[in-house]
Amino acid sequence: MHVAGTGIDAPMMSVHGVRKSYRSGAGSLDVLCGVDLRLERGEFIAIKGQSGSGKSTLLHLMGLLDAPDSGEVRLAGERIDTLSSSRRDRLRNTSIGMVFQSYHLLPELSAMENVLAPLLVRYGVLDWIRFRSQARSRACELLERFGLGARMHHTPRQLSGGEMQRVAIARALVGRPQVLLADEPTGNLDSVSGAGILDTLGRLNREDGLSIVMVTHDDAIAARSDRIVRLVSGLVEDIGEPNDAVIVAA
Amino acid sequence: MYKLILCWRYLRTRWIALASVVSVTLGVATMIVVNSVMAGFSHEMQSRIHGVLSDLVFESHSLGGFPDARWHMEEILRTSGDDVLGMTATVAVPAMLNFQVRGQWVTRQVMFIGIDKKTHAQVGDFGRYLQHSLNREQLSFDLREGGYDTHDSQSDDPTPKRPAMEDAGWPHRRKRVERERIWREKLEAVDAAEHPTDKPIDTVFSATNNSANAEIEPLVPPVFENGDATDNALPSNETPATNDPFLVARPQEGRTMDPSQEQFVGIVPGIGLASYRDVSGVDRFLILPGDDVKVTFPTAGTPPKAVSDTFTIVDFYESKMSEYDSNFVFVPIESLQRMRGMIEPQTGIASVNAIQIKLKPGVNPEQVRDRLRRIFPAELYSVSTWRDKQGPLLAAVDMEMAVLNILLFMIIAVAGFGILAIFYMIVVEKTRDIGILKSLGASASGVAGIFLGYGLALGLVGAGAGLAIGLAITWNINSIRVGVEWLTGQRVFDPSIYYFFKIPTIVNPFTVSWIIFGAVVIAVGSSVLPAIRAARLHPVEALRHD
Numbered sequence: 001m002h003v004a005g006t007g008i009d010a011p012m013m014s015v016h017g018v019r020k021s022y023r024s025g026a027g028s029l030d031v032l033c034g035v036d037l038r039l040e041r042g043e044f045i046a047i048k049g050q051s052g053s054g055k056s057t058l059l060h061l062m063g064l065l066d067a068p069d070s071g072e073v074r075l076a077g078e079r080i081d082t083l084s085s086s087r088r089d090r091l092r093n094t095s096i097g098m099v100f101q102s103y104h105l106l107p108e109l110s111a112m113e114n115v116l117a118p119l120l121v122r123y124g125v126l127d128w129i130r131f132r133s134q135a136r137s138r139a140c141e142l143l144e145r146f147g148l149g150a151r152m153h154h155t156p157r158q159l160s161g162g163e164m165q166r167v168a169i170a171r172a173l174v175g176r177p178q179v180l181l182a183d184e185p186t187g188n189l190d191s192v193s194g195a196g197i198l199d200t201l202g203r204l205n206r207e208d209g210l211s212i213v214m215v216t217h218d219d220a221i222a223a224r225s226d227r228i229v230r231l232v233s234g235l236v237e238d239i240g241e242p243n244d245a246v247i248v249a250a
Numbered sequence: 251m252y253k254l255i256l257c258w259r260y261l262r263t264r265w266i267a268l269a270s271v272v273s274v275t276l277g278v279a280t281m282i283v284v285n286s287v288m289a290g291f292s293h294e295m296q297s298r299i300h301g302v303l304s305d306l307v308f309e310s311h312s313l314g315g316f317p318d319a320r321w322h323m324e325e326i327l328r329t330s331g332d333d334v335l336g337m338t339a340t341v342a343v344p345a346m347l348n349f350q351v352r353g354q355w356v357t358r359q360v361m362f363i364g365i366d367k368k369t370h371a372q373v374g375d376f377g378r379y380l381q382h383s384l385n386r387e388q389l390s391f392d393l394r395e396g397g398y399d400t401h402d403s404q405s406d407d408p409t410p411k412r413p414a415m416e417d418a419g420w421p422h423r424r425k426r427v428e429r430e431r432i433w434r435e436k437l438e439a440v441d442a443a444e445h446p447t448d449k450p451i452d453t454v455f456s457a458t459n460n461s462a463n464a465e466i467e468p469l470v471p472p473v474f475e476n477g478d479a480t481d482n483a484l485p486s487n488e489t490p491a492t493n494d495p496f497l498v499a500r501p502q503e504g505r506t507m508d509p510s511q512e513q514f515v516g517i518v519p520g521i522g523l524a525s526y527r528d529v530s531g532v533d534r535f536l537i538l539p540g541d542d543v544k545v546t547f548p549t550a551g552t553p554p555k556a557v558s559d560t561f562t563i564v565d566f567y568e569s570k571m572s573e574y575d576s577n578f579v580f581v582p583i584e585s586l587q588r589m590r591g592m593i594e595p596q597t598g599i600a601s602v603n604a605i606q607i608k609l610k611p612g613v614n615p616e617q618v619r620d621r622l623r624r625i626f627p628a629e630l631y632s633v634s635t636w637r638d639k640q641g642p643l644l645a646a647v648d649m650e651m652a653v654l655n656i657l658l659f660m661i662i663a664v665a666g667f668g669i670l671a672i673f674y675m676i677v678v679e680k681t682r683d684i685g686i687l688k689s690l691g692a693s694a695s696g697v698a699g700i701f702l703g704y705g706l707a708l709g710l711v712g713a714g715a716g717l718a719i720g721l722a723i724t725w726n727i728n729s730i731r732v733g734v735e736w737l738t739g740q741r742v743f744d745p746s747i748y749y750f751f752k753i754p755t756i757v758n759p760f761t762v763s764w765i766i767f768g769a770v771v772i773a774v775g776s777s778v779l780p781a782i783r784a785a786r787l788h789p790v791e792a793l794r795h796d
Binding site: 063065093094106107108113118127128 | 682683685693788789793
């Protein structure tokens, strides 16, 4: 079993012996049965598995949207799963960006406002007045970069699926997170739009050095990553394709 | 910052929430209007009561009164002189007012009050309620040479509604005397023709149906213009020579009184005793200034005896309070004291049975009352504030206002339940959005704050709109009343019942502030449960919500 490092050589993110089960009727359903995972700085890994294999659950645990029943989740060597709720909220806002299959944009806000949403959560009224112009500049820069300069003031209802996903990616990046977690980012898109999204993720990883974890059930999409990790019903079925996979069942 | 933006965005886009805003608006507007109207009515009523009664009434338990009003006043000044603005002595006894209308004797039970015309105006608004402008400046018990108001001087409407008052005063008296003289002469001529032996007349209205005198016109009683028939002609069992009220001997002067030039002691009855309003809104009078009436009242002796005397009406008193306008009759205190035998023959000191006290502005009447009660024994004297005198009436009005406010506040409480239901629905609808916000780092308290802020915004918008509508209705209520009456053809507000010509309103800023505060508290309170539900949503489950 690999031991997570600490300090400057610590992985960007790591998961050790994580277990998660859910109540199901009279009994319980074990979704994760002791999972280990390392994400090095600047690495782009894909978690592959079929529906129900627990990959989204793993991503949610890494994104602090849920808590493991046991095990550890670390960010830059620091354990984050046992932090207080306010610190976990803060980490989600500042250090972890998430992109979802269904985009999850706020329908009443425009594209620009959706991208600004993490900063609106971060700043109070007085801070917002102080940092408003910087925040808007950052949001505009991202939207322009993703080819949405002309769609800034459109609401999600007025955007295509690909455009909505790019807005979601921009939102995930506006706070300059340390890691991006993407849950089936191309799941609701056509092949052309999906390819565009994958290109965007690839550029973010290569040009910006962003550490990315992407969940997918598609082999072709998974092949766009640096490393593939296979997860089957909470257990590792395949190890080391194309390099050393680090998921170990406890 | 996201809370503000989302509150504002939800307020603008969630029209269903406006349904709860409307109920808050209606509740606030209704409460403002009702409280303003009730406050106006209460204030008008209290000011009229207070205008009639002075701040404090110091009175004896006995109808005989207490002697030496001056000494009592000096004692009052000695204990509370710094608080007293003015005082006046009065004598008040129950009495019967009698007058004739078309040959019928009309009898009314009244409170006969002797007042000092020089000092009575110091303690109340008595002068304001009289019908002659000179009497309003300074009361006189002398009959005036016309000039009485032909319209209600306390109303904004200058249209004359009292045409009979045009000739009130000496013109009416002289006209009446002349008519009766003519009628008496005709009667005497008929009597002489029918009864050459000079027998007394035994009927008031007697038509001559004797066939031998068929060409003689039947006699009819004199009728005045506008149908106001006042007839002080003789009762059926009296003869003209000895019981003509206008030929009463004046023992003091040893001569016969000429009613066209002279009057009896002046009297000011409440207008409700002497008039009524017809269907067209015109006030009709049974008696007018210039007419004579009889009053029967008890003496101050033990046991009291009933005495009667004749008085001349010199003005009417109209306070708009039917309790006073239909009961009070005012007369010079000296005359009443003399007639009742309240003047000590040896010393000439007269008794009174009440002292009315006016206090300086800002003085607490209850404190002065309590101080005087400690000085003057309760077995002999009673000291009351004007509120004490009208305690049950004022308490009933206060109770009515309190109950109305409770009932109306329940309207807003019902609106609160509407807000609760609508917010709960919005939380369910926004479940995925809540999950998104939490995934972006929004805290549970922050998410709850969105909905609490939304409730606050709805409460403020609803209360603000209610305030605007309530004030608009209150300030234009009389125009609205006219419009409603025109539209429906029904009388909404009858001045003859309320003695107001306009619906009185008083907007109390303190009351309005409480109403708005209460409405906002109910709106925010109603959003607490939905906000807690939103805060407790699990982000993963929320994100999966359809």
